[in-house]
Amino acid sequence: MRKATLSLLIAAVLIAVTGAGAAFAADIQAKITVWAWPSADKAFDSIIAGFNAKYPGIQVTWEMKPGQAAGTRDALLAAMAAGAGGPDVALLEINDIGMYALHGGFVDLRQPPYNAQKYKADFVGYKWDLATAPDGSLFAFPWDIGPAGIFYRRDLLDKAGVPSDPDRLAKLIRTWDDFVAVGKKVNDPKNKVWWIDTAQGIPYIYYAHKNFFDKDMNIAIDSPTTRRVLTIAKQLRNAGMDAKASLWTDEWYTMLNTGRVATSIVGCWFGGFLKSWIAKDTGGKWGVIPIPEQPLQNWGGSFLGILQTSQNPEAAWKFVEYVCADAEAENTIMKTVDYFPAYKPAWKDPMYDQPDPFFGGEKTRRLWANIASSQGPFVVSPLDAQAEQAFNVELGKFLDQNLAVEPTIKAMVQAIDEKTAADRKIVLQMMGR
Amino acid sequence: MKMARQQIGKVVTAYTYIAPFFLLFLLFGLFPIVYSLFLSFTWWKGMGRQIFVAFDNYKALFHDRTFYKALYNTAYIWVFAHLLILPGGFLVAYLLNTEYVKRKNLFQALFFTPMVTSTIAVSLVFSTLFGEQFGVLNWFLEGLGIQPISWFHGNGGWIKPVIILLFAWRWIGWNMVIYFAGMQGIDRELYECAAVEGANKAQILGRITIPLMKPVILYTLVLSFIGGMQIFDEPFILTGASYGYIGGTNQAGLTLATQLYEIGFRTGNMGTASALAYTIMAIIAVLSIFSIRLFAGRGERV
Numbered sequence: 001m002r003k004a005t006l007s008l009l010i011a012a013v014l015i016a017v018t019g020a021g022a023a024f025a026a027d028i029q030a031k032i033t034v035w036a037w038p039s040a041d042k043a044f045d046s047i048i049a050g051f052n053a054k055y056p057g058i059q060v061t062w063e064m065k066p067g068q069a070a071g072t073r074d075a076l077l078a079a080m081a082a083g084a085g086g087p088d089v090a091l092l093e094i095n096d097i098g099m100y101a102l103h104g105g106f107v108d109l110r111q112p113p114y115n116a117q118k119y120k121a122d123f124v125g126y127k128w129d130l131a132t133a134p135d136g137s138l139f140a141f142p143w144d145i146g147p148a149g150i151f152y153r154r155d156l157l158d159k160a161g162v163p164s165d166p167d168r169l170a171k172l173i174r175t176w177d178d179f180v181a182v183g184k185k186v187n188d189p190k191n192k193v194w195w196i197d198t199a200q201g202i203p204y205i206y207y208a209h210k211n212f213f214d215k216d217m218n219i220a221i222d223s224p225t226t227r228r229v230l231t232i233a234k235q236l237r238n239a240g241m242d243a244k245a246s247l248w249t250d251e252w253y254t255m256l257n258t259g260r261v262a263t264s265i266v267g268c269w270f271g272g273f274l275k276s277w278i279a280k281d282t283g284g285k286w287g288v289i290p291i292p293e294q295p296l297q298n299w300g301g302s303f304l305g306i307l308q309t310s311q312n313p314e315a316a317w318k319f320v321e322y323v324c325a326d327a328e329a330e331n332t333i334m335k336t337v338d339y340f341p342a343y344k345p346a347w348k349d350p351m352y353d354q355p356d357p358f359f360g361g362e363k364t365r366r367l368w369a370n371i372a373s374s375q376g377p378f379v380v381s382p383l384d385a386q387a388e389q390a391f392n393v394e395l396g397k398f399l400d401q402n403l404a405v406e407p408t409i410k411a412m413v414q415a416i417d418e419k420t421a422a423d424r425k426i427v428l429q430m431m432g433r
Numbered sequence: 434m435k436m437a438r439q440q441i442g443k444v445v446t447a448y449t450y451i452a453p454f455f456l457l458f459l460l461f462g463l464f465p466i467v468y469s470l471f472l473s474f475t476w477w478k479g480m481g482r483q484i485f486v487a488f489d490n491y492k493a494l495f496h497d498r499t500f501y502k503a504l505y506n507t508a509y510i511w512v513f514a515h516l517l518i519l520p521g522g523f524l525v526a527y528l529l530n531t532e533y534v535k536r537k538n539l540f541q542a543l544f545f546t547p548m549v550t551s552t553i554a555v556s557l558v559f560s561t562l563f564g565e566q567f568g569v570l571n572w573f574l575e576g577l578g579i580q581p582i583s584w585f586h587g588n589g590g591w592i593k594p595v596i597i598l599l600f601a602w603r604w605i606g607w608n609m610v611i612y613f614a615g616m617q618g619i620d621r622e623l624y625e626c627a628a629v630e631g632a633n634k635a636q637i638l639g640r641i642t643i644p645l646m647k648p649v650i651l652y653t654l655v656l657s658f659i660g661g662m663q664i665f666d667e668p669f670i671l672t673g674a675s676y677g678y679i680g681g682t683n684q685a686g687l688t689l690a691t692q693l694y695e696i697g698f699r700t701g702n703m704g705t706a707s708a709l710a711y712t713i714m715a716i717i718a719v720l721s722i723f724s725i726r727l728f729a730g731r732g733e734r735v
Contacts, residue, residue, distance in 0.1 A: 074698055080480055095677065099701040104481030192566075244565065244586055251564045260566075386700050389678045393499075400682040401588050418497050422489060423702070426476055 029057040030315035034304075035076060036091035037068045039272065039337040046336040047329045051322050058315045069093040080105045080307065088310035089320060092140055094209050094301045097130050098382035102427070106139040107306040107313055114317045116141060119325055119343075126210065126378045127342040131303055134382060134430035139305060143324045144339035146267030146300035147371040148205050149288045150179075151274075154360055156193060156262040160186040166362050170289040176202070176232040179292060180241070186262045187241045194243035194261050197252065199236040201265040203229040203395055205291065208299045210380050212387035212416060217424050217431075219413050220379070221391070225294075226412075230398065230405045237399045253278050265291065267299035268368045272338030275358055283358045288367060296376030301342065340368050382427055383420045390415035473707035490708035500709070502684055503692040504716075510597055510688065511661040517601040519653060522608030527638070529609070530616045541613065544606035552603070556670030559599055560585075563671075585672060589682030592672060596686055599667045604660075608653050615649035616642065651728045658720045662713060665690035689713050 034044070041064050048060060065072040073096050079086030080103075092100055100106065109116035116138055120128055127142040150173075154164035162185055163169055173179050183195035206229050207221065214220045236242050243261050245252045255261050257279040264270075274286065291297050304320045306313050322329055330341035331349050341347070347369040355361040381387075391412055398408040473491070476484040494500050525544060529537055547555075562569050563584040571581035584591045619642065627637050643650075665688065672686035673679045679695055680687030689709070697706030 077479055077698065077701075096699075099478065099699075102481070103478040103701055244583070246585065249564070250561055251567050254567055385677075389695075389699070393678050393680075393684055396681075397683045400586055415498070418493075419499075422476065422486075422493050422705070423700075426484065 027057055028055060028312075028315050028318065030312035031059045031061070032088040032310070032312050032316050032319060034060060034062040034089040034091070034319070035065055035072055035087040036062060037072045038064055039276070039339075040064070040091055043333045043337045043339055044323070046332050047323065050329055050332070051319065054322065055315075055318050058318060060319055063087070069095065077103075080309070083309060086307050086309055088307060088312055088316040090305050090307060091143075092303045092305050094130065094146075094303075095385050095388075097140065097303060098209075098385045100305065101130075101133040101139065101382040102423070102430075104133075104139075105308050107308055107310070107317075108137040108139060109141060109306070109317070110138045113314055116317075116321075122325065122344055124342045124344065124372055126298070126380055127301065130209075130380050134427050135432075140303035141305070141320050141324050142342040143302050143304055144269070144333075145342045145372055146269055146298050147340060147368040148208070148265060148267045148297040148299040149290050149295075149367065149371060150263050150265050151270060152263045152287050152289065153259055153261075153282075153285055154287050155285045156186055156259060160188075162186055164287060164360075166287045166289050166367075169287070173289060173292050175292050176228070180232065180235055180239075183236070183241050183262075184239070187239075189240050192260055195241040195263060196236060197243050197245040197255060197261040197264045198247070199233040199242040199399055200392075200395055202233045202236070204392065205265050205297045205299060206294065207388060207391055208297070209384045209388060210298070210378050212384055212391065213381045214379060217381060217383075217428055219387075219416050221416070222409055222413055226409055227405055228293075230395075230408060233395075233399060234402070234405070238402065257282065259285075267301075268340045268364070269300060269338055271356075271358065271364065275338070284360050286359050287362055288359060288364055290367065290371055290374075294376055295371055296374040296378060297371070298378075302339075334365070340365075340372070344373075383423050386420050386423070387416045390419045469707045469710055472703055473711050475704045477703045478701045479703050486704065490705045491712075494705060494708050494712065499684065499687065499692065503687045503689045506593065506680075506685065507662055507664065507688045507690075510593055510600065510664060511657070513593075514597045514600045514604070515657050515661060517597070518604045518608055519650075519657065521601070522605050522653075523612050523650075525605065525609045526612035526616055527642070529613055541610060544609050546606065547603045548607050550603070552666035553670055555603070556599065556667050559595070560671050563595055585681045585686075589685035592681045592685040596664075596667050596671060599671070600661075600664060604657075608657075611649060611653055612646065615646050619645050647728055651724065654724050655721045658717050658724070662717050662720075663690045664688050665694070669694070 034040075036044075041062060044060070044062050051060070052058070065075045067074070072091065073093070076086065076090050107114070123142050124145055127145055131138055131140040131142055133139050152164075152169070157164040157169070162182055163172065169182075173182055187193070187195040203226070206225065212219065212221060237244075243255060245255055245261070256264065256274070259282070271286075271288075274280075274282070304324060306316045306320060310316050323333070324330070324341075325343050327341075327343065327346040327349065330343050330346040331351055333339050334341060334346070335351065352365040352369055353363055354365065356364045394408055394412045394415055397403060397411075398405075472483075474485060474487055476486050476490075525540075528534060529540055534540065563571075565571060565581065565583050565586065568584070570584075574581050582591060584595055623641055623645075624637060627641055632640070668686040668688050668691050669679060672681040673691075677699075678684065679691045690713070693706055693709050693713070696702050696709060
């Protein structure tokens with residue numbers, strides 16, 4: 001054969017081979033960047049080896065933005081407004097997810113080649129709803145959830161003669177009235193020990209990014225449930241049983257670390273925070289019980305979204321899919337940073353039945369899974385974050401100024417209405433009503 | 434009249450020299466300013482569809498109780514902070530200007546130092562100092578036998594005083610330095626003449642110093658409107674924690690600028706935020722024009 005024809009033939013074969021190779025996902029060659037905040041970096045560190053074993057051609061770099069979730073959001077919004085300089089994948093927090101739903105700029109994952117709709121049944125229902133925009137597009141993929149419970153200090157309960165074993169305690173605290181009654185035994189303000197860090201935590205958890213509106217975007221908080229939780233919170237505050245702590249301040253961390261508060265109502269990820277930086281040396285002293293009367297509670301959680309400006313959306317999707325919908329990866333992340341998977345199949349793993357020494361040997365993971373699977377009212381909307389703000393302002397006033405329940409509920413409804421009126425109109429339009 | 438070649442050359446050179454500033458201003462100053470006005474008439478989340486809503490944003494803003502709260506808070510903080518800052522700065526400058534004070538430069542530097550610090554770092558330190566259960570101040574009060582104060586909670590009554598304190602601590606030095614420079618510019622001969630004529634210190638202050646300082650006072654006043662109406666760092670750091678809203682109890686620390694941040698970045702409503710931005714600008718403009726008229730009016734009468 002002549003040289004020219006031979007080289008042409010070789011060239012043709014090479015092109016055919018690489019062309020065929022590109023069809024296999026494992027050979028995707030791409031570099032993708034991810035923007036997130038800690039402890040996502042530890043989470044990614046723990047699974048990157050597994051990811052690259054599956055997709056050796058995809059190089060992932062992540063950047064932890066300063067300022068935690070808020071800082072990352074601000075940086076992301078700026079990059080998206082500029083239309084350039086943004087990442088391929090961004091970590092989106094549940095507080096902002098409603099805003100992102102209306103903001104746009106993310107890839108609709110229902111479309112080919114992502115076809116994420118097939119995962120719907122595998123994810124916790126409310127999480128999937130949050131990732132769905134009013135026009136029906138799936139603009140983000142659920143990562144972790146924050147099933148919430150009552151974290152308590154076993155040593156403080158022991159001192160007061162209250163059973164600190166979680167099963168016994170859960171049977172003892174079946175209603176909020178029980179919670180108050182048990183609290184009276186433990187509360188000891190003279191010695192600077194309070195039953196709960198802040199009474200605000202109880203109404204807050206009932207309305208943490210949910211249940212402000214009904215499916216038709218009518219304000220839904222004027223209900224017996226609201227009256228109940230407000231009354232209980234008032235009882236606790238007036239009996240001097242809460243430490244009036246401001247969350248996320250140094251004071252609050254100190255109180256938790258030095259055993260000044262016996263309970264705190266937070267999400268499961270709080271375990272990871274306690275273990276790594278808030279109260280490292282208090283291992284074995286904690287326990288968790290579900291929230292009485294309405295155990296299906298959630299605080300926090302995040303999603304991963306792929307930006308429309310991404311040059312490698314397919315590679316980005318492979319990463320997102322691996323991090324969020326691969327049981328093994330999810331469980332590795334869970335073990336590393338306590339991010340609780342929204343991906344239900346991951347919960348079948350026997351590690352969920354392992355005792356956690358930090359919590360005195362309690363099988364907390366199984367508890368979280370049970371909490372996340374329990375039933376209860378859970379209606380989400382893109383305006384929950386705004387409504388939550390208005391709600392919390394009135395709640396703070398209610399407790400700090402010792403106001404009455406009925407006027408407070410009226411004020412809450414009015415505040416939410418004022419704050420969200422304009423957006424509600426638009427959201428209903430988007431939903432096609 | 435036709436210009437000679439060299440003259441045109443000179444004109445072109447002159448314009449070229451000043452062009453960079455105007456180009457940058459056009460891009461980064463004028464365009465955003467005008468676009469923001471346009472945005473204030475739309476519903477927009479920062480991306481995606483922009484829906485024209487005419488004056489709806491302004492209407493919603495003026496029907497929102499939190500806007501009036503922010504306005505009240507900002508005005509309250511401005512008035513009380515500047516009652517400390519402007520007369521205080523003036524007083525310190527006056528004392529510095531007398532012959533009794535020796536090391537003038539030293540004192541100038543000392544008073545000016547707070548200006549050099551980072552507002553955020555200082556606010557963080559202050560928020561720890563004023564902590565309810567474990568703050569140094571409350572520990573001190575307890576030692577004196579006084580009930581510790583709930584600085585950022587309770588009925589929220591202490592929130593504004595703390596912000597005012599923090600703000601005044603920083604800005605007295607700045608105004609003092611400006612007043613001092615103004616006073617130094619007054620001819621000593623005037624004082625000597627007045628003293629010879631039998632004027633006492635109060636008369637000198639009232640009839641000579643203050644009238645001659647009027648342009649400087651006006652300058653600091655207008656600057657104080659611009660800065661004070663937009664106060665952000667201190668309220669944001671001191672009261673931005675807790676359950677996701679800025680301002681502490683009853684949003685007592687919510688100012689116009691922090692509300693702007695909340696609306697623009699937390700809620701994402703760029704339209705409403707732009708409307709608020711223009712409202713703030715209008716308020717500052719009105720106040721500034723009012724004070725300029727006030728000062729100019731008096732000046733003419735003398």
